[in-house]
Amino acid sequence: MIARLNGILVEKQAPQLIVDIQGVGYDLLAPMSTFYRLPELKQTVLLHTHFSVSETSQQLFGFISKKDRDFFRMLIKVNGVGPKMAVGIMSMETDDIVRCVGGDNVTALVKVPGVGKKTAERLIIEMRDKLKGWISPAGEDGITEPLTAEAGDISQNTLISEAESALVALGYKPTEAAKAVSRVVKPEISRSEDLIKLALRSMIPA
Structure with a gap:
């Protein structure tokens, strides 16, 4: 069983990502709680994994911390x-x-x-x-804030498109996704993960 992967993050489009390890690309599904903390593309990432097998599919799931995998x-x-x-x-x-x-x-x-x-x-x-007793002080498991792309690296239209696509992939209707993203999009947001997080919070209040 694969317990963890340590390689280069080459693709990420929530909820899917690909990690390259010595030329082999591992396709994973990951929750948004992991996507929020991923590094930028072409950087090293360590993911704790869970391998799921059913009658119709096999899928590897990735998590930024053991706590999230648990x-x-x-x-x-x-x-x-x-x-x-x-x-x-x-x-x-x-x-x-x-x-x-x-x-x-x-x-x-x-x-x-x-x-x-x-x-x-x-x-x-x-x-x-x-x-x-599950909630722990910030910083447990070595989780740090995600790396932030410099403003202007990605156009706002691209950010909006990526965020809407991620919400649709999570099961939201396209109209719901578009409305949620439009409610929270701001010029200073430079990462699709941040935009997705704000949109989800607007739809799923705790």
């Missing part, structure tokens, strides 16, 4: 939550999900594409006790 593995143990839905749920920050579970916030959870009321209620019931 959280993902807890999610997929919940009845009705598969790996792809878990990635969608983790479009929220991990600590925000923990707060939703601890506060019985079904309303916020059902705003994630594919999560219905019954699934949200199961998440809360099955994970509440497991998540006590």
Whole structure:
């Protein structure tokens, strides 16, 4: 089993990314909680991985920290939550999900594409006790703020397009994605990850 990958980040278009290791490109799916912390392209990245096998597919999932991978593995143990839905749920920050579970916030959870009321209620019931004490001080696991591209490196139209495409890939309707991005886009934003994060927060309040 592949436990982690350490290589060069060559492609990233949420929720997919490719890491090159000695000429071999590994295709991974990653939650937005990982995308927010990825370095720029052509830089080294270390990802903790989970390999999922089903009757119809095989998929490698990547996480910026062991804590996020552990959280993902807890999610997929919940009845009705598969790996792809878990990635969608983790479009929220991990600590925000923990707060939703601890506060019985079904309303916020059902705003994630594919999560219905019954699934949200199961998440809360099955994970509440497991998540006590989960939220940790900032900086645990060696997570640092993402590298920021210099303003002007990417056109705003490109940023908007990448952000909308990522939201659609996560399960949102194109019209929902476009509206969310338009609400939060600002000239000073220079990374699509930052724009996606703001758009998601506008749609999924904790």
